[in-house]
Amino acid sequence: MTAFRDLRHYVDNLTARLGQDEVKVVRGADWDLEIGCITELGAEAEGPALMFDDIPGYPSGFRVFTNFMGTPARTAVALGLPPDTPKLDIVRAWQGMSRRLEPTPPVEVATGPVLENVLEDDKVDLTAFPTPRWHDGDGGRYIGTACMVLARDPDTGWVNAGTYRACVQGRDRLSLWMLGNRHARAIATKYWQRGKPCPIAVVVGQDPILSTAAAMAAPAGVSEYDLAGGLRGAPVEVLRLASGIPVPAHAEIVIEGEMPPLDEESVLEGPFGEWTGYYTHSGQETVVRVRRILHRDDPIILGAPPMIPTVPAGDQAVPLYSASVTWEHLESSGVQNVRGVWAYARQLMMVVSIEQTGAGDAMHALLAAAGRKRSGGMERYFVVVDEDIDITDINHVLWAIFTRVDPGRSVHLLRTPTTAIDPRLSPERRAAGDMTMGIVLIDACKPFAWKDQYPRANRFSDAYRTEIRERWRAALPL
Numbered sequence: 001m002t003a004f005r006d007l008r009h010y011v012d013n014l015t016a017r018l019g020q021d022e023v024k025v026v027r028g029a030d031w032d033l034e035i036g037c038i039t040e041l042g043a044e045a046e047g048p049a050l051m052f053d054d055i056p057g058y059p060s061g062f063r064v065f066t067n068f069m070g071t072p073a074r075t076a077v078a079l080g081l082p083p084d085t086p087k088l089d090i091v092r093a094w095q096g097m098s099r100r101l102e103p104t105p106p107v108e109v110a111t112g113p114v115l116e117n118v119l120e121d122d123k124v125d126l127t128a129f130p131t132p133r134w135h136d137g138d139g140g141r142y143i144g145t146a147c148m149v150l151a152r153d154p155d156t157g158w159v160n161a162g163t164y165r166a167c168v169q170g171r172d173r174l175s176l177w178m179l180g181n182r183h184a185r186a187i188a189t190k191y192w193q194r195g196k197p198c199p200i201a202v203v204v205g206q207d208p209i210l211s212t213a214a215a216m217a218a219p220a221g222v223s224e225y226d227l228a229g230g231l232r233g234a235p236v237e238v239l240r241l242a243s244g245i246p247v248p249a250h251a252e253i254v255i256e257g258e259m260p261p262l263d264e265e266s267v268l269e270g271p272f273g274e275w276t277g278y279y280t281h282s283g284q285e286t287v288v289r290v291r292r293i294l295h296r297d298d299p300i301i302l303g304a305p306p307m308i309p310t311v312p313a314g315d316q317a318v319p320l321y322s323a324s325v326t327w328e329h330l331e332s333s334g335v336q337n338v339r340g341v342w343a344y345a346r347q348l349m350m351v352v353s354i355e356q357t358g359a360g361d362a363m364h365a366l367l368a369a370a371g372r373k374r375s376g377g378m379e380r381y382f383v384v385v386d387e388d389i390d391i392t393d394i395n396h397v398l399w400a401i402f403t404r405v406d407p408g409r410s411v412h413l414l415r416t417p418t419t420a421i422d423p424r425l426s427p428e429r430r431a432a433g434d435m436t437m438g439i440v441l442i443d444a445c446k447p448f449a450w451k452d453q454y455p456r457a458n459r460f461s462d463a464y465r466t467e468i469r470e471r472w473r474a475a476l477p478l
């Protein structure tokens, strides 16, 4: 694992390992929708990472960086693997890293580049940054899309990091949208119960491992800093703020402030184009009263605007992480011979491949995969296939579903809790508090009892395809 010092170190690595074209500098795009739409088109085409500069109305050098991790090659670089690592091996490597992970606490340093500019008092101005309006239905400009929101437990000193969307609500106001079970909300409640606002720091622009760790579901009491340190094999260097919150010394931007209870101050937040591909949530939400902004010279806003979840390069490492956690869960549930797990549309469809050893294996795998679904998760379709299916290729998965499923017998419906942003929750069910949704378990394996008599596939073997590619390489682009 490469311990990237910061976002810039990662960007340099992308170009060093994948070539100069891997990071495309785009000059002159407008913060109002243009950056968002270019980002979406680029992600759909699985294009390069995009560094927007010379954004009209803002100083040259104040940048926005998007599509930073979406492709398998960029994800591999982010995890310190060779860029051409096969997709399933990335998931497997992640699983190995998670298994071996030794939490490594951050180290405090006295100074760092994030202190190059310190804006205090009347100099505090969030509008100084070229924050994009990402989608045309957004209710504001979201500076925090792949951000790290830090809060410190007043009793234990535990520092929690979470990714919660953050919208600029004025020069010194930021809104945060945290779902009810988020750790920062639990920490804030402790302050509020004591009649105090909750100190908060929002980090905008950090290396990909910190970004990923912030979105990981670490248990209460475990700091995502320690996980990030363990994953990358070196502690994160932090500066301690007056509030006691440690922030990455090499962050691009740190927004420091305090969050009063909702009944003291709140603001209309949303809507925002969410990862499901829809706008759902908007309401009175928590506010950060910004007291100080720290930023590097020529700061970079790290942006990960949500897109429809089937866009291949549209997001960070969420699908790979979900797949590796599900794989781990299957193995610890005793599912035999798991050959791979892959997630589509973030995690809306989880596909497992197994080498069947008995008639119950497919159902066991389906139930175990569905059992990993976290309360409030939105995994919807669970599919199990045989080992001959390349689960990283959607066409292979569809072929298995279309030709190995007997719809009356191989498809099972269950009902589990869903999340508030599920677009399929009807207004009536939402109002009644019935936050449940159907899930589908699909056994797309050859029936074990007559597996060996299943008609033979007419696709050439991988070995012969490779041989033909080699032999005909010069004459034909295969």
Ligand SMILES: Cc1cc2nc3c(=O)[nH]c(=O)nc-3n(C[C@H](O)[C@H](O)[C@H](O)COP(=O)(O)O)c2cc1C
Pocket: 145, 146, 160, 161, 162, 163, 164, 165, 177, 178, 179, 181, 182, 183, 184, 214, 215, 216, 217, 218, 304, 318
């Ligand atoms: C790109 C991205 C954006 C997210 N945005 C939000 C959000 O706006 N609100 C929220 O409650 N969770 C959001 N999440 C999910 C949380 O970050 C995630 O559940 C995390 O584990 C929460 O941390 P916590 O358990 O320490 O509270 C987002 C995740 C990602 C990857």
